[in-house]
Amino acid sequence: MELIVAENAGFCFGVKRAIDLAYETIEKTNEEIYSIGPLIHNEIVTNDLKDKGLVILDKPEDIAALHNKKVLIRTHGIEKQVYELLKNNNNEIIDLTCPFVRKIHDLVKEYSEKGYKIIVIGDREHPEVKGIVSYSVSPIYVVLSVDDINNLNIDKNDKVFVVFQTTTNAANAQKLVDILRDLFYNISLVNTICNATQNRQEEVKNLAESCGVMLIIGSKSSSNTKKLYEIAKKYCENTYLLEKASDTKNIKIDKNKKVGVSAGASTPKYLIEEILNNVRNEF
Numbered sequence: 001m002e003l004i005v006a007e008n009a010g011f012c013f014g015v016k017r018a019i020d021l022a023y024e025t026i027e028k029t030n031e032e033i034y035s036i037g038p039l040i041h042n043e044i045v046t047n048d049l050k051d052k053g054l055v056i057l058d059k060p061e062d063i064a065a066l067h068n069k070k071v072l073i074r075t076h077g078i079e080k081q082v083y084e085l086l087k088n089n090n091n092e093i094i095d096l097t098c099p100f101v102r103k104i105h106d107l108v109k110e111y112s113e114k115g116y117k118i119i120v121i122g123d124r125e126h127p128e129v130k131g132i133v134s135y136s137v138s139p140i141y142v143v144l145s146v147d148d149i150n151n152l153n154i155d156k157n158d159k160v161f162v163v164f165q166t167t168t169n170a171a172n173a174q175k176l177v178d179i180l181r182d183l184f185y186n187i188s189l190v191n192t193i194c195n196a197t198q199n200r201q202e203e204v205k206n207l208a209e210s211c212g213v214m215l216i217i218g219s220k221s222s223s224n225t226k227k228l229y230e231i232a233k234k235y236c237e238n239t240y241l242l243e244k245a246s247d248t249k250n251i252k253i254d255k256n257k258k259v260g261v262s263a264g265a266s267t268p269k270y271l272i273e274e275i276l277n278n279v280r281n282e283f
């Protein structure tokens with residue numbers, strides 16, 4: 001069987017930086033350490049961090065009750081109000097927000113202060129997008145489809161500034177940008193789709209076009225893993241999403257076909273290795 005692993009499979013720069021710093025911080029301190037939501041979207045890594053002592057808070061009342069503690073901020077950031085609340089409650093913030101996400105917060109703040117109406121191309125339910133939205137001081141809209149654009153309540157002469165969720169699908173975003181450019185006379189944009197995301201998506205498309213089977217490794221809760229799966233599935237019918245090593249038991253691989261492998265930006269190397277070993281042993 002020919003196994004081809006995408007060059008950029010697995011941890012991206014932002015996730016590696018956050019996870020390394022998180023483990024380092026946990027090892028160095030005896031105090032309890034908290035995070036607001038999971039640091040990255042991968043249950044295996046999250047559970048390991050919990051086993052080592054990280055306490056993950058989700059409920060607003062628990063976050064509000066946190067005083068004088070060490071708090072890690074996840075890679076895709078948190079809402080501005082939550083950040084300020086943590087600071088006001090005298091917590092020590094260790095900010096692991098990816099610099100690429102932080103840049104979007106800064107852009108949204110800057111352009112909204114200049115009076116632009118902001119459009120975010122992304123998923124309004126995703127925590128990264130909720131964080132981005134919280135940095136605008138002027139009206140801000142989130143769109144992911146042509147219907148969303150048709151429902152926008154923005155005058156064609158208004159100043160409009162567009163940013164993108166870092167992991168949004170580049171092809172869909174381009175289609176929406178073309179429509180927005182036709183609708184608004186005064187539109188500016190900064191492409192904030194992360195290179196790590198774009199490279200992975202491009203690689204997966206190319207691999208899927210030439211392979212008979214595609215394996216995408218990562219969590220179903222990870223936005224960028226799901227996008228890789230969708231892209232691979234579009235070009236290769238036999239595409240599987242594997243979350244853990246034992247998932248290889250539920251798939252069928254024709255040995256005569258080329259097998260392409262990629263993994264989301266929050267998938268650890270050891271999980272990719274385990275799955276590759278299983279595939280080599282079982283097929």
Ligand code: SF4
Pocket residue numbers: 012013014015075098099100101166167194195196197224265
């Ligand atoms: S995918 Fe990009 S934006 Fe997201 S954490 Fe990784 S490097 Fe940062």
